[in-house]
Amino acid sequence: MFKILLIEDDHSLFSEVKERLSQWSYDVHGIHNFGEVMNEYTETKPDLVIIDIQLPKFDGFHWCRLIREHSSVPIIFLSSRDHPTDMVMSMNLGADDFVQKPFHFEVLIAKIQAVLRRAYNYNNDHNELKSWLGATIDLERNRVSNDKGSIELTKNEMFILKVLIDRKSKIVTRDELMNRLWDDQRFVSDNTLTVNVNRLRKRLTEIGLENSIQTKVGQGYMAIEKESL
Missing domain, CATH: 1.10.10.10 (Winged helix-like DNA-binding domain superfamily/Winged helix DNA-binding domain)
Known part of the structure; x- marks a missing residue:
């Protein structure tokens, strides 16, 4: 079972995504303190991080940058912001993909599966x-x-x-x-x-x-x- 850290402050969206992902046998964790994201990331040790751009205290770019300083864990951005520079910024910071809200859940699942395959299967060479x-x-x-x-x-x-x-x-x-x-x-x-x-x-x-x-x-x-x- 892959462990996913979903860094999302919209409680209703978090609950919906967690429920849907759980149906696909993913173990989904959230953030309790948005000022201590790195501490919770370290405790969770996720196989994949899904992160919103607009968050309390610091934005998703800030946390992506800090995660990349310590880990190459796959990262997917999930955001309602649709400016092209947001996608470019996320990729420049080392994110693996970008999903724009609102989204079809099937698209999110397809991206999660593709990112996890790239991250954990091809190294079996x-x-x-x-x-x-x-x-x-x-x-x-x-x-x-x-x-x-x-x-x-x-x-x-x-x-x-x-x-x-x-x-x-x-x-x-x-x-x-x-x-x-x-x-x-x-x-x-x-x-x-x-x-x-x-x-x-x-x-x-x-x-x-x-x-x-x-x-x-x-x-x-x-x-x-x-x-x-």
């Missing part, structure tokens, strides 16, 4: 360590390390990197990446993929792997095979 451009890719720990340092990636970032290095020197189309990530493109915006790839590139630059993922205009992305940076 028999080869949990990969080598690329002198770096070690640790699929189990979502970590990339080389002689210049080590970075920890989000589940989405690692999944994208894994798909690209499995096909290194070959173009992977945006459509294929979106299908592999979210199973159904109807549940994701094209901009979300762009944000995730850009964030992955920025993290790789921190350990000297700038330009290691190339954009092929009108086609997709490609991980280079030889160290020619």
Whole structure:
């Protein structure tokens, strides 16, 4: 049974979502003190966090940023705010998906299932360590390390990197990446993929792997095979 921490201050919505998710055998926990979210997160040890943007004391962006400093746990934002910058901000902070209120419960379930599959199933690959451009890719720990340092990636970032290095020197189309990530493109915006790839590139630059993922205009992305940076 997956444990979900639902950070939502609308009591009626929280109760409804908890009841519906419980019917799918998810163990749903809420927040008692919205000024102590990190303490309750640490005590709960969830497999997935669903968080609203507008919350008492501090907004969801604040708590997402703090969670990402300590963990790569999957995060889904749930919000009535519909400005594109909210989605971009959530992805830049390391969120895995964004659901806009009001929503069809079937859509929320589909996104939860897709995020959990990405987070906890793909790492069952028999080869949990990969080598690329002198770096070690640790699929189990979502970590990339080389002689210049080590970075920890989000589940989405690692999944994208894994798909690209499995096909290194070959173009992977945006459509294929979106299908592999979210199973159904109807549940994701094209901009979300762009944000995730850009964030992955920025993290790789921190350990000297700038330009290691190339954009092929009108086609997709490609991980280079030889160290020619």
